Amino acid sequence: MQQASGKKIGWVSAAAIVVANMVGTGVFTSLGLQLESLRSVWSIILLWVLGGLISLFGAFSYAELGTKLPRSGGEYYFLSRIYHPILGYLSGWISLTVGFAASVALAAMAMGAYIGKFMPVSAQFIAVATILLVSLVHSVNIRQSSHFQNTFTALKLLLILFFILACFIMEPVGAPLELKTSWHTELAKPT
Template identity: 40%
Template sequence: MEQAESDRPGPKVGLFAASNIVIANMIGAGIFTTSGLLMSGLSNPWLLIALWVVGGIIALCGALAYAELGAAMPRAGGEYVFLSRLYSPLFGFLSGWVSFVAGFSAPIAASAIGFSQYLFRAFPQLAQVESNGIPWGQHLDKILAIVIILLFTLIHLRGLEFGTRIQNYLTIMKILLIAVLIMAGLALGKGDFTHFEQGSPVDFNFGSIKTMGLSLMWILFAYSGWNASTYIGSEIKHPERNIPRSLLYGTGIVMLMYVLLNIVYVYAIPPEQMKGVISIGGLTVKNLFG
């Protein structure tokens, strides 16, 4: 039955597309909204960057575990399949519902809202839109977020091949934009490396360790998605080889970009000014090139 599902005719996803799926699922609003809030509690730029490295290592460990499972059970479903086969269908059922509500729906909504808020930051006049006395601008960010989700739903309803092609284009664009921000920011931006010398010294006590743990929780949320290619295991060519590679390549690339982005954030913004800032990416661009 598994062999029949894996070998059925139809569009197949290669290593490049599978890696892009992992990257696209990982890179969302978290990396552009989290670091400023974390700096409020950490108050040390080196500690902030170290925690992003630790979060990446944890994500890589998870990717290694899923790589073994995905290669051994290359079926669509991810942990639903793994838990159902290894333990009980009940665990797979419960995991599926948790993933649906908290693992997929919540991050999709958060990413869509984050995108609309960044758009409003770039075009603040959108908030002033009004028609027939109705202040549409006050709700336009939520309407835009809903439209974005519906648009991508329609794209993927057209089929795997079409959705994969769109996914590849958007992921490449996302990587290029982040790479340009990193390279241009460090080479041409009006930042200062002395920002890394600012901030409070790290004091290891119960309170600071608790703060690090909470910060790491939000960082791991930003890294979520490292297991994405296992959900379409039956659609991937040579899954025993390409599922592990896609997980490791995708997670490794995202980890590198996240760490470099945080270096750019600190280079652009003094730690005290970072504290509590949600649109940390927008403030970084403003400080570097504004």
């Protein structure tokens, strides 16, 4: 992870980038929708375990490709080398336009929706302002960018830890999910 100027990021910043990419917005957004729809703790746990296994198989596939084709470039290089350069080119454009841009937009929209509940500002404005501000911070220099990344990754992990601890401290509101409800209930429930 080296820039053209020869400046490098350290292992802490590299780890923060990986953690920030792996622990995405879904932790803060999709879990609530799952709880609302499924109402079964075991179904949600099974869903997350299956998702984790699928992700693990994907990671194993990338690790194998990386050992067989040890060169930077990721999907672009793998697809160009194994199949045809046009597939690498298309993969790069899809990653740029859909993979990266869409995930950044979704994260900003989720942040805008949450902050918009506490401030009299539109969620769209907060989302656009967030993307512009983060882009500006990352464009200053690599030291500033690394510090920003490390800080916000730590804040994300602390927020998750706070939510976990809050589950043990706060009283449940409404009808809490019961652990005795099994996934058999979900399968038997007519939709």
